[in-house]
Amino acid sequence: MASYNHAAIEKKWHDKWELNPINPKTDREGHEKEKYYCLDMFPYPSGNGLHVGHWRGYVISDVWSRYKLLQGYHVIHPMGWDAFGLPAENYAIKMGIHPSVSTEENIKNIKKQIKQIAAIYDWDMEVNTTDPGFYKWTQWIFVQMFKKGLAYEKEFPINWCPSCKTGLANEEVVDGKCERCGTPVTKKNLRQWMLKITAYADRLLEDLKTLDWPEKVIKMQTDWIGKSYGAEVNFPIDGRDEIITVYTTRPDTLYGATFMVLSPEHELSASLATPEHKAEVDEYILAASMRSNVDRMQDKEKTGVFTGSYAVNPLNQEKIPIWLSDYVLADYGTGAIMCVPAHDERDFAFAKKFGLPIVQVIAEDPDHVEELKEAYTAANGVVVNSGEWNGMRSETLKTEAPHIIEKMGIGKATVNFKLRDWVFSRQRYWGEPIPIIHCPHCGNVPVPEDQLPLELPDVESYEPTGTGESPLAAIDEWVNTTCPVCGAPAKRETNTMPQWAGSSWYFLRYVDNHNTEELISKEAAAKYLPVDMYIGGVEHAVLHLLYSRFYTKFLYDIGVVDFEEPFKKLFNQGMITGKNGVKMSKSKGNVISPDELVRDYGCDALRMYELFVGPPQLDAEWDDRGIDGVRRFLTKVWNLLLDSTDGEPVIATQEMIRARHQLIYTITSRLNDFSLNTVISGFMEYTNQLASIAKKSGGVDIETLEVLSVLLSPFAPHLAEEMWEKLGHDTSVFENQWPAYNEEAMKEDEIKIPLQINGKTKGVLTIAASADKDTILSKGKELLGKKLEKEPVKEIYVPGKIVNFVVK
């Protein structure tokens, strides 16, 4: 008996599929099939190669793709390379090898590793973000945004990573540290290119409702966008002409404002200091500017300084002191707040610390207002101490106040977002050059579209200058150009785009990747997009996924695509970790490479084990030993095949037919629930059952094996093809339709009903499935016999499920 030789079987089918891909656009009659677009988050081609964690996501997406294929779809399942970015550049700095060379090398290696997965990627669709034919369109999108006023230059203190020596978007600052390298982020005043993602804030928020995405990701994006309703209120400054506008979500508490706090960076902060407070104020502003974000965030205790100036509450004309404190953020709202210590925790803490008055304006019971021990932040209660507003419900006033204020002419109703515009320029080499020319006469002029791509020139040193200039600035012959509008000498923009630029739209390009005239043709966009299923890690919950949504909406607005959301369904697979949940990393030395496992156990075994380790959406600790189990399973399937095809065909028994339909049901429903780990255990259970049936009958029938091979094909494609061939077919197993089950055929003749006394199981009754309630109850009593000491006071029977006798 030939044993299961994974190496030979897998090599054979690998080569066949290479020649004859199994994912046709049309069905056997030549009719065009409906498309299903199943997308992986494309990898950065790092020099470290793949580990078993990368495999997991790709296996999940491939299983799903093959399942869709068997359901009759034409599956769009592409792969590409997100190849711009810092590691290649840092490698270049260290080794003097051009990033394009090391990138190409890495892609070659990773592609080889990815091919080991045997996924049905369509390599004709491959894209690479560093390919000029690709980044031509990355630049083109930027030019369109520029033309629409969505890309603009701005000089202001940006997030600066002193290690990467580059500016960062807000989204890239995690806990005050650089998302890439973990270095604490500082502020630096620099001219930057910005993308006005805030113009899309409302749509980005609103359309989240339409997405079939994990709750968690929707929540994270919702919070990131951070929409709030409130009012801007104008406070005149006592004795001066300027006014200070504050933003508040609680205009209903306006009468309770007893002081005001400005952020140290507020434009009026320095000038508000009266002579006797000047020194202290200047010192505070300077100190705040020196501190990093991390530092500021670690403060528990509030700090602050009094300016000596007063603002006037526009409602009651009361003078309130103006303070500065760094708990007020310069770039949220107006950078200034009115403080109502009675009804805001932070204001309360500040007032307590600096001895400022506290006036309660909302009370649960207006007749018994006692001194507050802590801020009363709930907006439910009766308004007090508030002039003409007294007696109103604060719930009502909260929504009406903005309009009242607006009518009074002291402010206006406003909506605010946490979302900031996107710092889009990087002072680095290995990215798409920003296609803008600075002309002394015409200002910023985009590179004419027929001159795109604006190719990245070679440089002598990749090292960032650290002064805020990109290495490109050192290439005079590239920098110096002429203005496309007036022809005068002009200079090129030397900043490059962030890595997100290419990844924000790459999924559009796969389906029309050779198009030199358009980013994507209208036909291809309409036919293949949007993405039906997007699979990847949760680490991109805000960054990549938010940017991609923004890009898609913009491309919708300029008529490139006809949909507003790129990814209909999102699945986040959990991370594979090393022992004790430690993230796999080269530095920790706990990286498990798939290469040896594929060699020793086979691709099919590793694919199935990747799914069997645990629920796909949860993290899982890798344990090499477990793969033996799936390997044994595959061997059992193989032996079953050999036993059954070794001689006279076995006639199907009722038991085999029933088991077959039950299997189809089990696998299909678990697959639809994305419960891939239990799909595998379902197969194992079934195979154990079949093995014992086969022992009695000398094998199982052909149809059972055929169904098994089709069901198994998304998971263990090589073995499935081999089985299908051994069963006498010269077609591919993937030309089948996903099998259907028959409810009738699944039904057992006999059922087992647990018998309980007071909810504790005391026996199991095996009885004909057709038996009625009375029969079951009396047979049950009979079976329990002496255990049922007294006549039950109550008899519970849930059809097909359980019997419970309740005794006193």
Added chain:
RNA sequence: GCGGAUGUGGCGGAAUUGGCAGACGCGCUAGACUUAGGAUCUAGUGGGCUUCCCGUGCAGGUUCAAAUCCUGUCAUCCGCACCA
């Protein structure tokens, strides 16, 4: 501090959504076959004082019946972190 997820044998995890807790697999134990075993096969494997009882982080509750629902609480992980 706020929000979310998770908590079940020695381990990874099942449990048709309120109906036999521990499927399936790893590991372990014993046996068989072997010159050999990190191969294969067979049997066993939650705990205990074993006709019975106890067991799903902990404490209560609802129910004929709870891992599942409710109340409270603890632990771990993740996200946000002065957003006015």
